Amino acid sequence: MSLDKLKLSKPLITAMTDAGYISAKEIQAKTLSRIIGGQDIIAIGPEGCGKTTAYVLGVLMKLKYSTDEAPKVLILVPDGERVEAVIAEFMRLSRNRNLRIIGLYGTGGMEEDINILLDGIDIVVATPTRARAVYLKLGLNLNRLQMLIVDDAELIVKQGMQLPVAELARSAGKVQHLIFTTVVHDKLNMLTDQFMNFPFATVEVEELGSAEAETHELLLYQLPNFKTKVNLLNLLLSDEEVFDKVLVFVNTRLTAQKLGKSLRTARPGDVSVLNPLFFDEEGFDHIDDFKESPEARVLIAANEGFSGTDFSGIHFIFHFEVPEEKELFLSRVVKNNEEELVAITFASDLELGEIKKIEQAMGKKIEVMDLPEELVIDKAVKTAAKTKKEDDDLPKGGGAYHEKKESNSKNYNYGIGQKAKMNMKKKHS
Known part of the structure; x- marks a missing residue:
């Protein structure tokens, strides 16, 4: 799309051209008019789709020259690098x-930052914790604020910084709020519900890789927490005929130990751990030993101690936790032989951002499965989800428990062979 379509000022068009921009991104085309018009928005898009440039252009279009000491724009980001x-x-x-801008981050003294703020600033870019600390020292004046922007919002939630964001937003009063994120889920909705102005717009773009990778069959279950993940794994593994040889991946050996003790076993040796932490735990030192053992059905392996990718003889792998490095996930699911394999992933709200990065790298979406009716969901989360659904006044969309479109509603699952398909279909009908 041509830059002229964004209806920017001539100086901004020139600045973008000088900076090497030759065309506008979809996220910019969909959000700029709303930003300039003063509407609150939640903008959702993958890394590299142009979210940061979208709000920078919006701020520069709206910000008028003044000599006020108090900032007009506060931008909250996860860390100093951002x-x-x-x-x-x-x-x-x-x-x-002549743009007056300051960055607030770090843990040291804040006298110098406060002095710069008192001299007069247009834009403050800060981590939520640092901005809140400076505000409580009376160094950050929010009385003249016009725009509050939260960038990489899913990372801010993942790092547990919802409280300072909410406190700053409430202290700023009635301003324009812009939320930019790779994914929207219940935890993020709980944050934005505290201060967003109604009605607000939700804008979403998806930019998948140009080349689609050839992968094994991929399934995704969106789950609220560890306990519910355990419940679902126990439920699925109860079908020993389908899940006859299974490899379950977690991120650490400590989690592997915890999960091994949480799974229900029908007989001794049914569930074991690869390279267990303690000598008295059921386990194997090598995956080949697991494959050759007729008694062992489920092997739990930690990503930090697993280097092999030979899944011959194993029909199902579970990513109980999403790997921190997407390359590790891709190395397991991209096809390199003719052997059938189903890769099932459990993702919590805080892991959905990593799923988006994986999908972007693969060039395709992962099939999202309905949760079985008999699945026991953690009580606290279940109550919160019910309250969310019943409150018609709250904004809709994005979470792991949003109401599905009819076209996306599934009452089937996938497996290896007709028997697996039929058995798993019964579990989800």
């Missing part, structure tokens, strides 16, 4: 403008 990256983008696109 603070510097956002400031750099502002500098690239405002070369012919």
